[in-house]
Amino acid sequence: MHKATRTLVNENQVLCVESLNITGLLKNRPLAKAISDAGWGEFVRQLGYKAEWAGRQLVKVSRWLPSSKICHGCEHKVERLALSQRCWHCASCGQVIDRDINAARNIRTAGPGVA
Secondary structure, three states: OHHHHHHHHHHOOEEEEEOOOHHHHOOOHHHHHHHHHHOHHHHHHHHHHHHHHHOOEEEEEOOOOOOOOEOOOOOOEOOOOOOOOOEEEOOOOOOEEEHHHHHHHHHHHHHHHHO
16 A cells, blocks of 8 residues: 555646545445455545655545546436446447546546645
8 A cells, every 4th residue: 555655646746536434434334344455544544644745736526526427528417326337328428438437537637626
């Protein structure tokens, strides 16, 4: 984790992350162990202090941004998207969208406007 956060800080001027309610997510019994094992909170904490030391900017985007549900190309919003649905088709522009890559692109786009 230290190596990954150091690499990210060294290679980027601005780091954008989604501010998640880790405590609330841990109450979801089926996902709690996986979330704890991933160490999301610790990862963001390390990014924060290392970014500060290096003079970089860490931007936390609101957890309420529907980053998975908005098409990064045309900004069409899907009303319902099950967590198990990893890909979806945009009804507006027709793109096949991977949920995680789409969320990362939307967080990257929203990040600089937050600071």
